[in-house]
Each structure stands twice: as C-alpha cells, then as structure tokens.
Amino acid sequence: MGTLDTLLGERLARIERAGRLRQPRPTRMLPGGRALREGREYLDFSSNDYLGLALHPLLIERAREAAARAGTGSGASRLVTGLSEELRALEARLAAFKGTEAALVFASGWQANAATIPALLAAMPGAAVFADRLVHASMHAGLAMAGARQHRFRHNDLDHLEALLAEKGAEAPARVILAESIYSMDGDGPDLARLSVIARRHDAILYVDEAHATGVLGPRGAGLSASVPGAIEVIMGTFGKALGGFGAYVAGSRRLCDYLVNAASGMVFSTALPPAAIGAIDAALDLVPDMDAERAHLTALGDRLRAGLNGLGVPSGASVSQIVPVIVGAESAAMRLSEALLADGMLASAIRPPTVAKNTSRLRIALKATHSAADVDRLLAVLGRAL
Template sequence: MTRFDDHFQQALSDLSQKGLRRITQIMQPQQGPMVIRMIDNRLLCDFSSNDYLGLSHHPLLKERAQIWTEQVGVGARASRLVSGSLIFHQQVEEKVARFKRKEAALLFPSGWQANASVLPALFRLSQEQTGHKALVFTDRLNHASLHHGCAAAGAGQIRFRHNDLVHLTALLEKYQSEKGLRFIITESVFSMDGDQANIIGLRKIADQFNAFLYLDEAHATGILGVEGRGLSADQLGADLVMGTFSKALGCFGAYIAGSRAVCDWLINSCSGFIYSTALPPSMLGAMDAALDIVPTMDIERHRLLEKATWLRQQLQQVGLDTGLSSTPIIPIIIGENSKTLQAAKFLEENDILTIAIRPPTVPSHSSRLRIALTAIHDDRMLEQLCSSLVKLASFLTRQV
C-alpha cells in the first residue's frame, strides 16, 4: 500500500463505470488454438490471438531456439552497440532484408519499441538536415505505437481520414510550401479493422510530394503478398517497412527494413535500438526458423484467406457489421462498450474466446469483437464459431 493508492483506486473505478477497465487473464495454451482460462479452468477455442499461421508451436522454431541457446546462452548479455551483437543477429537481419526485398534490416526487441523509437529518430533527421521540423502525415487509425513515436518526437500529426488517399493528397498540397522533410506513416493491414491500405496509391503520392513512406506491416507479414512478404515488398512500396515476429511469425521481436543508409543512420540515432539489450539467442533461433518456413506456406495462406471470406459472408448475411475487413482479422463492430462486453461473454458461454476491443484502442462508439482466424482453426471450429456468431446476431437484436 502507498499513500497514493486512493488516486489509483479512484481512477480504476472510473474506468469500471465506463466499461473500460482492463484486466489480464491467464491462459494455458493447449493443442492447436485451444486454451484453458486459468481463473475458471475453462477450455476455450481462441479466436483472439495473432498466431495466424500457428507457428508458435512449430517444432522447427522450438528446436532452433534450443540449439542457439545451447550454443551461446540464454541472454545476449549487452546492447547491440556494446557486445550484444551476435552472429545470429546478423544472420536474421540478412534474412529479413532478403525476405522484404530491401538492402538491409535491423532487429528490435518489439514492434512497439520499433515504432516508438524509429519515428523520433527519423523526424530528428529533418531538423538536422533541413533546419525545419518534419511534416508528419498519419492515418487516423494508426496503431498506438505509431502515435507514441510521433508524440515522443513532439511531432504534431497531420491526420488523414482512414485509408483516404484523396484526403492525404489534399493535406500534402495544403502544406506544400512548408519546408522540412515529409513523412507518411501508415499500416498495410489495420490491426483492429483487418482492412488494407492501397500501397501502389501511397507510393505514387509519396513520390509526387517527395515524402518518405513508413509502413507498418505487422499484420500483413506472413499472410499477404508473394510468399507472405507483406503488401509492399514486391511493389517497391515503402521507404522503410516495419514488421513484427510476434504475429504470423509466431514468436517475438520486430524489425525495420530499408536502405543500408537508413539502417546505418538508425544504428547511430535510434534510442530504442541503442539503449536496449539485444534480442536473446533463443528468440533469434525461433525467428530464423520462422523466416525459413513462412515462404513455404502458400497453401495455408490461401486456405486462411478463403476461410475468412466465407466467414465474413456468413456474418454479413445475418446483419453483423464486419467493417471493411478483407483479411483474417474480422471485426464485429457493435458500438457500445457494455454491449460489446456482453457479446464477448455470450461467446465465452459457447466456448469461444474473443476479446472486447474498446476505446482508446478503437475510436469511441466503435467497440467491437476482434475475430482473428488462423491456419490451425479447423472446419469444425470455424463452423462452431459461425453458428455461435449467428446466435449472437439475434442476441444483439434482442438487446436493442
């Protein structure tokens, strides 16, 4: 107990009253996508994870994690610029660069850390090189880590309407006479909506206005694009692409990939790279194996996208709002926080785990269930999900 606890308790009860309080729930992963929720020992089929290809249990990832640990130990012992850079970091970075069709790549401990620290370094470049602040154009639905990167840099964001390239163009025109480097910051697949950005359109606009395109491919990598490279790799899409190993690649950690010059600059200027302990050998082993396997999983990717199309059609037929999803991330947009919590509970009673996503993760009045399909959900699980969601649709209608 501290004398400040009353403040914390009051803030927590304010959140509870608004239906916005969050808690951690301990889960014990089982076979495939099944989990046991420890608090009530309940076996649930998990439709909330980002393990899109089911690689988190893959034997090759586990084996390489063990082998690399045996070879050099559990921890990297230091940050990358001290003595923490191992041959394994170099090997994985080279593999990421080849996978993403870029000259070079850099690893980061997490995707959040990459976005939160790379953006401030990039924006500083504008001040240093031109003497003017960076002009930062961001999609309104960008992930929290991208917002954090802008906020940490003290950059005022010029926000364009979600995926609206006409609006982006109009804003770039409006600021055309301003000096300073221009940055367009967006995602290729939006994490809470499952819709996709128009990469070719973004590239054209970036070229037209001489803007630097930074693309977060966290949810596209492994799932979309040739061999799962994401949406930008084969279209000379982004100037700097960021991605994670924590979603379809089944493990942990993140990377940015771009030109050798930008990577070398970030080695010298990005605090999240410089002042953090290097990723450990076990994780590097798993990452390396994931990079070997992901390009070979075309059949799984194809089936996954087919399953998602089928499910969306079924849900739309019963009047559920799946937004503009076109990927295995399928939101069921409900609106009110309390109703969304009830919907998640309703599904739990049908042995299905989804999470009620509420503000500030999504805009006010757009709370939703976020369904994420994976390659390890079999047809029976999918049908169970679908029939439970059909029941949910009539449950929600009764609530109105």
C-alpha cells in the same frame, strides 16, 4: 496507504466507473487454434499466431538449440556485445525476405515504432507528419517523443491524405506518411500502390507498419510491401504475430539501418534479442515462404466468416484479411457478445473506445491457419444465436 497508492486508486476507480477496467487472465496457446484458460479449453479467436508457428516443433527445437549454445540472454545492447553472428545473419536474411538492402532487429514492435519515428524525425527538423487516424499506439508514442507536427487523415482515405499534403505539406521542409499495410482492429489496408505514387508526387517519406501482414500476405508471405518493391522507405514488421516468435524489424536502405543503430534510443539503450528468440525467428523464415497452402486456407476462412456475417446482417467493415471485426456498435453489446462466446468456449476480444471510434465497438476475430472451416461455422452459429 501511501500517496502514490491513493492517487493510483483514484485513477483505477475512474477507469472502473467507465467500465474499462481490464483484468487479464492467464492463457496458454494450444495446437489447432485452441487455448487453455484456467483449466478450460477454448477456440482461440484472439491471439495473433496467424500461422500457428508459435507451437511449431521446428521453432521450438531451434529456440532450444540456440539457448543451449549461447545462453538465455544477449547480455547487452547491440552497440556493446549484443550483436551476435546469428543476429547479423538473421538481419541479412530478413533483408532478402523483404527485398530491401538491409534490416534491423528490435526487441518489440512497440519499441521499433517508438524508437524509429523520433530518430527519423530528428534527421528532418520541422517535417510535417501525415498519419492515418488508426495507426498503432506505438507510432503515436514515437510521434509524441518526437514532438512532431501531425496531420491525421481519415482511415485509408488517400484523397484526404492528398488534400492534406497539398494544404499542409508544401511549406514544410520534409514530409513523412505513416500507415499500416493491414490495420490491427479492422483487418483492412490502404491501396499501397496508390499510396506510394502519392508519396512520390509530394516528395514524402513513406513509413509502413506490416505487423499484421508479415508472414500472411504478399508473395511468399513477405508482406504487402513486397507488392510495391522499392516504393516504401521504411518498412516495419513484427515477429510476435504470424512468425510465432518475439521481436520486430525495420527494413530499408543500408544507410537507414546504419543511422538507426546510432540514433534510435530504443535500440541504443536496450538489450538485444536473446538467442532463443533469434533461433525461433530463423526457423520461421525457413518455413514461411513455403506456406502458401496455409495462407490460401486462411484467406478462405476469412472469406467464409465475412460471408457468414453478411448473411447475419452484421457489418465487418472493409476487412480483407485474417482479421475480421464483428461490429456491433455499443460497448455493452460488444461486452455481452464476448461473454456469450466465452460461455460457449470461444475467446474473442471485445474492442471498445478509445481503441476504436465511438459506436464501432466490436469483437476482433483473429483467424489462424490452424482453424478449420467447421471452427468458423461454430463461431457463426454462436454469433447468430447471441445476436
């Protein structure tokens, strides 16, 4: 074995000894909030296809049409030949959907955060960054790339944020606040109206990730940023979750988008989204604004699950969305529960440190509008037995 394999073998052994070795299994989503894994059908409480759009006939048809018309690849980054008429039209449509002046499409949410944050911080040398403790790994990657000074505030604790802004922000030449409108492992979010007032009061730029709210929450599924129009300078969101496609966006001012096209390395040096992905997103935007009934159903499912967990005496944190954590504490308990569900034909990921804080290991339940109340009751019955 060569030197690299030896070194990596040691690392893998260390991960395995810590009980954290992951070996993903091939899975395919099926209609009705189900999934196929190695020949067996499961109730899928793991994937983020919250509206069931990934298998919607309109998205599939428009992806197919786009590929037939324009091919399977975009050929280059947008600065070269990757900007098609369809991509430009999609960005205009997204801006209208989000209520912003402009929008830019990125290849993934990870890339959007990791590319946008360093580009923004390059424009404000010495800026102090204030990040919720639970912001996504891709934002941390962006901050690390920027070499930024970072102050973390307790999750959704806006009093703590204000105290930090007053203490650490006043002397800095600029301030940036990073948050999510719905957090991926907790299904909760900050009071965005208050957050935006705090940002104004401290002359801070507000950056909000709407990966889990886009399509699901806010007026016509436009995300929670739509409830505070004009108050968030940088809104980021993804297409790979409720919109059933792939890729991500950053929405804000025209100047922000013009700047990112020129300064965000992850956009300048990366191939633009392919035609099929653009076709599918465009079809999703035809459907999402009129899916209030699906959104109401999803809300009702979340309420039903939280009430059921409450009845079982199991904490579900401050979840207010389609993401409901079943918090069991110990890592081993979360693993056992996930395995018990698997045996009963249900996929629900066990989430453990370092993804979540110590002693808050959990199952992360991701509900979909394609689930029924009976599906949630089945889940509760299995949880009741296993717990």
